[in-house]
Amino acid sequence: xxxxxxxxxxxxxxxxxxxxxxxxxxxxxxxxxxxxxxxxxxxxxxxxxxxxxxxxxxxxxxxxxxxxxxxxxxxxxxxxxxxxxxxxxxxxxxxxxxxxxxxxxxxxxxxxxxxxxxxxxxxxxxxxxxxxxxxxxxxxxxxxxxxxxxxxxxxxxxxxxxxxxxxxxxxx
Numbered sequence: 001x002x003x004x005x006x007x008x009x010x011x012x013x014x015x016x017x018x019x020x021x022x023x024x025x026x027x028x029x030x031x032x033x034x035x036x037x038x039x040x041x042x043x044x045x046x047x048x049x050x051x052x053x054x055x056x057x058x059x060x061x062x063x064x065x066x067x068x069x070x071x072x073x074x075x076x077x078x079x080x081x082x083x084x085x086x087x088x089x090x091x092x093x094x095x096x097x098x099x100x101x102x103x104x105x106x107x108x109x110x111x112x113x114x115x116x117x118x119x120x121x122x123x124x125x126x127x128x129x130x131x132x133x134x135x136x137x138x139x140x141x142x143x144x145x146x147x148x149x150x151x152x153x154x155x156x157x158x159x160x161x162x163x164x165x166x167x168x169x170x171x172x
Contacts, residue, residue: 016113017098023106024081027067028074035108037068046100047121048080052092062102065094 023038032038041064042049042102044056055063065085067074072084080097099120105112 014113017101019124020101020104020113021076021078021081023104024074025076028076028136032068036106037066037108039103039107039112040065040067040101042096042100043102043117043120044092046097046117048095048097049100050093050095055087055092055094055096107163140167 020068027036027038027084041062044051044059044063051059051063065083067083070086073082074084075082079099080095082093082095084091084093086092100117102117103112103114
């Protein structure tokens, strides 16, 4: 078998991460258009991931976040993104390197990407203290469609985000 000196696998992976970076950059600048929303699964203990100790205890292997209605301060850098989300009514700030992402899904258009994270170094992640609640963030009410798709909706008026596994959406 011939040796791949060009490393097409690495080039393709980096190109697909570029797609993800571009989509998140547009969402940070202009918001989410139409019915688009994102499910992002990442390795919780990957190098550079910053989540609170509370979330790490709850999701020690991997975590899936949903960017739809209730997120704030989405910042996209060359190697990572940062976002504010609420978990059980507690606001949190997450930092996720693109190298830690296992999958990205936009179910509104049935588009998804999966990344091989077998080469991702897992270390004791940096944990962040719970972020203070944002002062002036308008959070729209969930639509009937998103309320129906949730396994268990957050308690009323707490604005929590639901973390789900992507396996729930895969055809069996």
